Amino acid sequence: MTRIGGDVVVETLRALGADTVFGLPGQHALGLFEALRRADGLRVVGSRVENNLAFAADGHARARLAANPEGAVPVTPMIVSTGPGALLTLASLQESRAASVPVLGISSQVPVAGLGGGQHGYLHELPDQQASFRDVVKSVYVVGSASQIPTALREAWTVAATAPYGPVWVEIPEDVLLAEAALPPLTAVTASPPPLEPLPELVAEAAKVLGGAKNPIILAGGGTLRSGAYAELRELAEALRAPVVSTFGGKGVFAWDHPLSARSWLEDWHTTEFLADADVLLVLGSGLGELSSNYREFAPRGRLVQVEAELGKLESNYPALALHADVRATLRALLPQLPARPTDGRAEAAVKDLLARVESRLDGQPLAAERKLIEDVRAALPEGTQSFWDMTIAAYWAWSAWNPDGLPIHTAQGAGGLGYGLPGALGAAAAGVRALAVSGDGGAMYGLSELATAVQHRLDVTWLLIDDGGYGILREYLTDAFGETTATELARPDFVTLAESFGVPARRSSLDTVRGDLAEAVRTPGPSVVVLPAVLKMFAPTHLKHP
Incomplete structure (x- = not known):
């Protein structure tokens, strides 16, 4: 079978140590996905939207790092197509950069002739796609021929795994990915991130x-x-x-x-x-x-x-x-x-x-339900479960109150964008880690489609969805600042029925029963959903100088 540029990419990733790739096909990336189809020992995990794919790659890297902090830096590759697909990853890569997570983003590109202001009129064409990524990731690389692929990926992998860890971006033109590759099969590409030693x-x-x-x-x-x-x-x-x-x-x-x-x-x-x-x-x-x-x-x-x-x-x-x-x-x-x-x-x-x-300060505020919820969620999880929290009021509590001993916690507070919880947890599950996702109903709407991903790949994720009817934390911010809210109240589906339509077991819970409901859901193999209708409150603005 004729080897093409896409095969050189896949061989290089395998040699560097990748065993899982998060990928979403696109017209310009066909050579990459054909190479992935015929590759041995490289699992491909998809998603429904590119930003969720990037969050999943982030969660995969974090989960592996938490599970084996003494091991090699777990760089996680992600493959998308050029233009709209690539740009949809930006917000997720911003989180990876802010949280120092080693993700290797690989994007196809228009043919070489269309790069750098050459020919125009290609589908998905951008005048300078790499400019969109320069201030988001650690480094950007643009490949011009198959011979450049192994060393470009090796350098990108090294940069991602060098302290401070972070995402990198590699662009490879469509015709380079599809052209016959003159390079011999690659098995010995290695990366050695230099230690950042103090003076x-x-x-x-x-x-x-x-x-x-x-x-x-x-x-x-x-x-x-x-x-x-x-x-x-x-x-x-x-x-x-x-x-x-x-x-x-x-x-x-x-x-x-x-x-x-x-x-x-x-x-x-x-x-x-x-x-x-x-x-x-x-x-x-x-x-x-x-x-x-x-x-x-x-x-x-x-x-x-x-x-x-x-x-x-x-x-x-x-x-x-x-x-x-x-x-x-x-x-x-x-x-x-x-x-x-x-x-x-x-x-x-x-x-x-x-x-x-x-x-004592917390005891002086009417916050018993919020404090008990954090305790109940933690008590429901088996040892080793890793949790991924979206930007919701429960997560703001978890930042301070969560006991992480034996139960690592990952949040989106690096960049603070919505939608991280479910796809991050799916990435962890793809690494063989039992995972919990926690979202509010607002953040949940960013990634509902990924329930299909969880079913398709049989990923062991429990999703706790706290439904308060809107963007709860923004409701509090606006009310505290102006006495009223705007655009915070949301129409939403029946999340239980919707999850079941994906073939995912789901139940409606309450603050009194959530511990048992969540524990039972976590014991259920594969994806499951627990919907908790509850309006939570934040503790008093504790950044004020006077308690």
């Missing part, structure tokens, strides 16, 4: 600053989680006797119930002041952006030491002793230079006091 002088200075701290505190961000620095963070916290606060993106990197865990109530003023009281705050893998700084209200009174793999985030919001490096590599270099402090119980007592004050 020794800066490590020594950081050790000096931390060693002299009287009240050190650690803020562990998403970069700590992505680097897999679980053991190193624990060793550092115990050596320094330093409390650890996790950002929303860093949830799970430090044990929730550890005596030094101050958890992740970042939108509570008590936690904001707790961090500000540190004489040395060690910020690991966070740029201290809007959410992590409690909407810019955080005002440190001590010194900051910041470790961050993304160069542009260093000191972008607060002055610091800044180390441009991978968190895990930095902690490994730092630990031998830090003498262990004796345990005197002061840090543990400070953590206990902080959490008691947070608890």
